[in-house]
Amino acid sequence: DAGITQSPRHKVTETGTPVTLRCHQTENHRYMYWYRQDPGHGLRLIHYSYGVKDTDKGEVSDGYSVSRSKTEDFLLTLESATSSQTSVYFCAISDAAFRRFMDEQFFGPGTRLTVL
Amino acid sequence: AQSVTQLDSHVSVSEGTPVLLRCNYSSSYSPSLFWYVQHPNKGLQLLLKYTSAATLVKGINGFEAEFKKSETSFHLTKPSAHMSDAAEYFCVVSDLKGKLIFGQGTTLQVKP
Numbered sequence: 001d002a003g004i005t006q007s008p009r010h011k012v013t014e015t016g017t018p019v020t021l022r023c024h025q026t027e028n029h030r031y032m033y034w035y036r037q038d039p040g041h042g043l044r045l046i047h048y049s050y051g052v053k054d055t056d057k058g059e060v061s062d063g064y065s066v067s068r069s070k071t072e073d074f075l076l077t078l079e080s081a082t083s084s085q086t087s088v089y090f091c092a093i094s095d096a097a098f099r100r101f102m103d104e105q106f107f108g109p110g111t112r113l114t115v116l
Numbered sequence: 117a118q119s120v121t122q123l124d125s126h127v128s129v130s131e132g133t134p135v136l137l138r139c140n141y142s143s144s145y146s147p148s149l150f151w152y153v154q155h156p157n158k159g160l161q162l163l164l165k166y167t168s169a170a171t172l173v174k175g176i177n178g179f180e181a182e183f184k185k186s187e188t189s190f191h192l193t194k195p196s197a198h199m200s201d202a203a204e205y206f207c208v209v210s211d212l213k214g215k216l217i218f219g220q221g222t223t224l225q226v227k228p
Contacts, residue, residue, distance in 0.1 A: 031214065042206055042218030043160075058215070090159060094214065104150060105216060107160040 003027050004108035006091050012114045019078040021111050023091030025071075031094045032074040033105060034058075034066060036087040043090060049074055081115045088112050118143045118209045122219035130227050135179075135194040137222045139207030142188065148210040149190045151181055154221075155203045163205075166190065177201070202226045 003026030013019050023032060031050055035043040035058075045058030047066040055066050063085060065077045078085055089112075092105040123138040141147055151163040164175025171183045181192045190207060207219040 033216075040220055042220050043216075044218070045215055048215065092160075092216075103214070104162045104165055106162075107152075109159045 004091060004093055004106060006089075006108040006111050008111060009109065010112045012116065013081050014116050015082055016080050019081050019113065019115075021076045021089055021091075021113070023074045023076070023108060025074075025093050027093060027095065027106075028071060029093040029095040029106075030071075031105075032068065033092040033094075034064075034074065034076045035090045035092065036060065036085075037090060037110075038087050046076065046089075078113075078115075081113075083115050086113060086115045118147060118211050118217050120149075120207045120209050120217060120219040122205075122207050122222050124222050125220065126223045126225070128225040128227060129197045131199055132196050135192070135197045135201065135224065137192040137205050137207075137224065139190045139192065139219060140188050141190055141207070141209050143209060145212070149181075149183065150208040150210070150216070151175065151179070151190075151192050152206045152208060153203050154206065160206065163192070197224075197226045199226050199228065 005024045007022045033048040034046040037043045044060045046064050049055045049068040067075045088110050090110050091108040094103050094105045119142045121140045146168050149166040152160040153163050154160045163179050164173045166173045166183045174180045179194045183190055204221045204223050206221050208216050
């Protein structure tokens, strides 16, 4: 299995509080991604990173920010959590060099976040 | 834009019988397609991928999928279901920037 960990694995928080989720990899892969999983929607991309300090938005980025100061860590921050952000969050990594769209992503175990 | 549609949200089979999970895709170019599996409370694991080589792709655990351009389909099959195959399955297409677009998922139930 690819070396990807997520922390925390479970979190309960209150509306309006900031929350930071961490993804850590030991594979030295260049690309990292944050997804959320909700019933009936599959996984949807929140933000992704294509290198240290290089990030871009996905399809559901509103209310989220990310940072990547080191190759191995990718942080997802909910600036002011809302109940609609209750979800399971997955981090993924990939290491395609030239034909990126052909390579699979490897997923972490997920973080279950509940916003009350 | 790329998209995938999984035609069944839930499939139920008996142990030892064939499995068919259906997926149609839409893409303006020759796509890369994937099937991922998610067991309960687990992350996602790659079953197989198609990247314009052989149209019949073999994956792990006896699964395979056939890319049919004329039908824009990438259905997942297995000759004989095991109890351990019970999980959620996602058909996925990749855009040219490497971003994955997921189908809604199909839950496979395997009855003894």
